[in-house]
Amino acid sequence: MLIYGPKGWEIEKDTYTDELLAGFDKLIESGIDSFNMLYLKDRGRDMIILLLDKIQARGDSKYIPILEAWRKIEYKKVRARINSVIRAISKY
Secondary structure (H helix, E strand, O other): OOOOHHHHHHHHHHHHHHHHHHHHHHHHOOOOOOOOOOHHHOHHHHHHHHHHHHHHHHHHHHHHHHHHHHOOOOOHHHHHHHHHHHHHHHOO
């Protein structure tokens, strides 16, 4: 088990969310249209919010199918943030 200090966790969180986004890109490119997002459930909320912030900052609607699949299995607060990101990137 790894334990990070506050500075180390900030670095790792940024790196890990970049890796998750790269994984989303690969899923989308593969042509798969059914996504199992259970691996994101019960992750640290601060990391999940950062991931959603990065998706929103990209402004690419290609992530909507993944977000919709993810929304189905998430808790209320994260689901609300996912909805917000979907609305934001739908406008592009």
